[in-house]
Amino acid sequence: MSKIGSYQSIQWLRAVAVLMVALVHLYPQQVAIGAAGVDIFFVISGFIMATIGARETPSTFAKRRVARxxxxxWAVTLFMCALALKPGFFFNFTFDIPRLVMSLFFIPYRDVDGIIWPLVQVGWTLNLEIFFYAVFMLCLLTARPVPAAIGAILLLIAGGLLLDPQQAAPIIWTSPLLAEFLFGMLIAVLPRPRNLALAPAIIAGGILWFAIAAASQVTPDNEGWRFVIWGGGAALLVLGCLGMEEAGAWPRATAPLARLGDASYSFYLLHGLVIALVAKLLGHGLAAGIVVLTVSTVASFLSLHLFERPAARLVRSALSRGRG
Structure with a gap:
């Protein structure tokens, strides 16, 4: 399979992951496990880089990730800043030029509450993602980029544990969460279970992993253990789903939800804004949640076709012309 979009299981997992994230933002007390959707995304990203990114030149790799x-x-960040110019529009969103610039360029910083969040809060994951891309791009200069990237991540995590950085950027750039990208890369390069006996059992193991964490109310308050508590379950789900599809047994009934996976990036960035707008009208109950999920889904597909993909093509074209 030459394109990740050819993996229906990956697109389905993306949809599941983004819905989990939306649910935890809607009902943080009741669906705390939904935050593990982020960990699924990180594992998927590691798999994609080792499967697709490793075949690209550093220049092509950089252009494609920037365009994507x-x-x-940037559009969502600037739009939210524009809305925030109206006093009282957002309950807790303020910005200044330095924080705007750092947000736009994926530079981690602490907000007024001391939390390492950019202006668009879900963008904290992009700060980590972009750093992983930068590390992987440098590893493309080596003869064996995937082993080099695995080694680099292990060194970064070890450095963080030894040096215990206190500044925002080094904390993110040495986070144990980088291990979840490593999980994805290992899934890509190691043999996968392509049989109907083992793959479903691995999926069940991942679901059970999450279920135990949810039932015992175990949450990764210490980020140092998140890659185990939630990243372990995420890795099992990705491994099992890929194995099941490669065994030729992926259910066709998952296809409609997999299409949401195509629009998962738009959904991920837009759903927080939809929650804020719907809350002004309907509050935070069940009806509001249904409206948020519906509106976010429609908005994400509109964004995918009217902005995300056209903008990506324009940026790739501009960057290619810029290289002469």
Whole structure:
């Protein structure tokens, strides 16, 4: 399979992951396990880089990732800043030029509460993602980029544990969460279970992993253990789903939800804004949640076709012309 979009299981997992994130933002007390959707995304990203990114030149790799990530993220960030100019529009969103610049360029910083969040709060994951891309791009200069990237991540995590950085950027750039990208890369390069006996059992193991964490109310308050508590379950789900699809047994009934996976990046960035707008009208109950999920889904597909993909093509074209 030459394209990740050819993996229906990956697109389905993306949809599941983004819905989990939306649910935890809607009902943080009741669906705390939904935050693990982020960990699924990180494992998927590691798999994609080792499967697709490892075959690209550093220049092509950089252009494709910038075109994929930056336009929509910048648009959402600037749109929220524009809305925030109206006093009282957002309950807790303020910005200044330095924080705006750092947010736009994925530079981690502490907000007024001391939390390492950019202006668009879900963008904290992009700060980590972009750093992983930068590390992987440098590893493309080596003869064996995937082993080099695995080694680099292990060194970064070890450095963080030894040096215990206190500044925002080094904390993110040495986070144990980088191990979840490593999980994805290992899934890509190691043999996968392509049989109907083992793959479903691995999926069940991942679900059970999450279920135990949810039932016991175990949450990774210490980020140092998140890659185990939630990243372990995420890795099992990705491994099992890929194995099941490669065994030729992926259910066709998952296809409609997999299409949401195509629009998962738009959904991820837009759903927080939808929650804020719907809350002004309907509050935070069940009806509001249904409206948020519906509106976010429609908005994400509109964004995918009217902005995200066209903008990515324009940026790739501009960057290619810029290289002469």
């Amino acid at each position: 990530i930056v336009p929509l993220y």
